[in-house]
Amino acid sequence: MKKSAFLGALAATTVIAGAAMAGTLDDVKARGELICGSNTGLTGFGTPDANGNWTGFDVDLCRALAAAIFGDPTKVKFIPTTGETRFTALQSGEVDVLIRNSTWTFSRDTELALDFVAVNYYDGQGFMVKKDLGVSSAKELDGATVCIQTGTTTELNLADFFKQNNISYQPVTVADDSEAQRQFLAGACDAYTTDASGLAASRATMPDGDQYIILPEIISKEPLGPVVRHGDNNWGDVVRWTFNALLIAEEKGVTKANVAEVAASSQDEEVKRLLGVSGDMGAKIGLPNEAFKNAIAAVGNYGEVFASNIGEGTAINLARGLNALWTQGGLQYAAPFR
Ligand SMILES: N[C@@H](CCC(=O)N[C@@H](CS)C(=O)NCC(=O)O)C(=O)O
Numbered sequence: 329m330k331k332s333a334f335l336g337a338l339a340a341t342t343v344i345a346g347a348a349m350a351g352t353l354d355d356v357k358a359r360g361e362l363i364c365g366s367n368t369g370l371t372g373f374g375t376p377d378a379n380g381n382w383t384g385f386d387v388d389l390c391r392a393l394a395a396a397i398f399g400d401p402t403k404v405k406f407i408p409t410t411g412e413t414r415f416t417a418l419q420s421g422e423v424d425v426l427i428r429n430s431t432w433t434f435s436r437d438t439e440l441a442l443d444f445v446a447v448n449y450y451d452g453q454g455f456m457v458k459k460d461l462g463v464s465s466a467k468e469l470d471g472a473t474v475c476i477q478t479g480t481t482t483e484l485n486l487a488d489f490f491k492q493n494n495i496s497y498q499p500v501t502v503a504d505d506s507e508a509q510r511q512f513l514a515g516a517c518d519a520y521t522t523d524a525s526g527l528a529a530s531r532a533t534m535p536d537g538d539q540y541i542i543l544p545e546i547i548s549k550e551p552l553g554p555v556v557r558h559g560d561n562n563w564g565d566v567v568r569w570t571f572n573a574l575l576i577a578e579e580k581g582v583t584k585a586n587v588a589e590v591a592a593s594s595q596d597e598e599v600k601r602l603l604g605v606s607g608d609m610g611a612k613i614g615l616p617n618e619a620f621k622n623a624i625a626a627v628g629n630y631g632e633v634f635a636s637n638i639g640e641g642t643a644i645n646l647a648r649g650l651n652a653l654w655t656q657g658g659l660q661y662a663a664p665f666r
Pocket residue numbers: 367368369370409410411428429430431477479480481482503504505506522523525526527550552
C-alpha cells in the first residue's frame with residue numbers, strides 16, 4: 329500500500345516535471361500564443377493599462393519573442409507575478425518564460441532548476457528616501473524602517489549591507505510595488521529599497537515624485553534577465569537569441585524603421601544571416617528564417633526598446649550606463665550571429 333502510494337506520487341511528479349520541461353516551443357506553437365510571466369505592474373518595465381494592454385521594457389522582449397515565433401507581436405498573454413509567485417509560475421508551466429526584472433543568482437540558477445538565458449538589464453540595489461528625512465547616504469539609515477518586497481534578492485542584500493555597516497533596521501515587508509509605494513508614501517517606512525531601476529520606475533508614478541531622492545549607494549549586483557526552466561535548452565536558445573538579435577541590431581544600426589530596407593540591400597554577411605536573407609539560422613532552432621527580422625520590426629533594436637520605455641526623456645529617465653553596448657563603454661555584448 330505504502331509502496332504504491334509512493335510510486336503514484338513519484339509518477340505524478342514526473343508527469344508534471346515532464347509537461348513543464350520539454351518542448352516549450354512546440355507547446356507555444358500548438359497553443360498559438362506565448363505566455364509570459366510579467367510584473368503585477370512596474371511602469372516602464374511591465375504594466376497593463378486600463379484596457380489590459382501591456383507595455384514596457386520587459387514586455388517588449390515578450391513581444392519580440394511572439395514576433396519571432398508567430399510573426400505577430402500580439403500573440404502573447406501576460407500573467408502578473410509577484411516576487412514570491414514568479415518562480416513557481418515558471419516551474420509549474422503556468423508561464424513559458426519569466427521576463428520580470430529577475431536577478432540571476434547561484435541559488436535560483438541551481439536549486440530552483442532554472443536557467444537565466446541573458447541579461448537584458450544590468451542593475452544594482454539602491455535606496456529611496458523622502459528628501460525631508462535629511463539623509464544623504466544609506467549608511468545614515470541606522471534604526472530606519474525599510475520597505476522591502478518579499479521573495480526578492482533585495483531582502484538578503486539589505487540584511488548584508490546593514491550587518492556589514494554595523495547598523496540596524498526594521499523591515500516592513502510588502503508583496504508588490506504598489507503596496508511598497510502605498511506604505512512608503514503613508515510614512516510606514518523611512519526608506520524603500522529595491523533595484524535602482526525599480527526605484528526610478530516607482531518614483532515616476534508617485535505624486536510629488538520630486539519630494540523623494542535616490543541615495544548614491546548601490547549595494548549589490550542585480551543582473552536582470554529572462555528565465556526558463558532547466559532541461560529545455562532549445563527553448564532557452566530561442567529566448568537567448570531573440571534577445572541577442574535585438575542587441576546585434578543595435579550594434580549594426582538596424583532599426584524598426586529601416587529593417588525591411590536593410591534586409592533588401594545589406595551587404596553585411598552577419599546582418600544578412602540575422603535577417604534571414606541568407607542561411608537558415610531561424611530554422612536551426614525551430615523558428616521561421618525571418619524570425620529575428622520580425623522581432624526587430626515589431627519592437628525595434630535593444631537601444632530603441634530601452635529609449636522608448638525607460639530611457640532619458642521618458643518618465644523613468646534612466647541613462648544607458650552599464651546597459652550601453654560594449655562598443656560604447658557598456659556591458660551589453662551579444663555573441664556573434666554565425
Ligand atoms: N531583482 C530583484 C527584485 C525584483 C522585484 O520583484 N522587484 C520589485 C520592485 S522593483 C518589482 O518588480 N515589483 C513590481 C511588482 O510587484 O509588480 C529580484 O529578482 O529579486
